[in-house]
Amino acid sequence: MTLPGMLLVLFLTAPVQPCASQAARKPIPTEAAAPAMVLDINRATAQDFAQLPEIGPKLAQRIVAYREKHGPFRRVEDVLVIRGIGPKKWRKIRPYLRVGERSRK
Numbered sequence: 001m002t003l004p005g006m007l008l009v010l011f012l013t014a015p016v017q018p019c020a021s022q023a024a025r026k027p028i029p030t031e032a033a034a035p036a037m038v039l040d041i042n043r044a045t046a047q048d049f050a051q052l053p054e055i056g057p058k059l060a061q062r063i064v065a066y067r068e069k070h071g072p073f074r075r076v077e078d079v080l081v082i083r084g085i086g087p088k089k090w091r092k093i094r095p096y097l098r099v100g101e102r103s104r105k
Contacts, residue, residue: 040100041079042072052093059084073099 039048041063049060059082066082067073076097079085085093 038096038098041076041097042067042100052096054089054092075099 037051039052044064046057046060046064049055049063050057052060055063062084063079063082073079076094076099079093079097080087080090
């Protein structure tokens with residue numbers, strides 16, 4: 001085998017080590033991951049809400065109680081008025097929420 005051929009084999013079989021600046025970077029996802037489920041906030045039960053990230057049973061019940069007292073939500077953003085849901089938690093649960101058609105009463 002010739003020297004250039006040996007160098008080529010070494011180059012192709014050598015493990016690649018990222019440089020320090022590349023190792024510190026987080027990978028950029030090519031597509032945003034779709035949530036496993038999307039809840040209609042006007043029909044979801046407390047058990048449904050409790051399956052969302054950072055929503056426990058008490059907060060889930062608070063969402064349902066608010067809806068029962070004040071009527072259906074008009075926009076997904078309306079859940080921000082519920083104690084325990086702030087901007088940080090809102091950003092985590094937003095992809096899982098939607099408002100379906102409101103029924104006329």
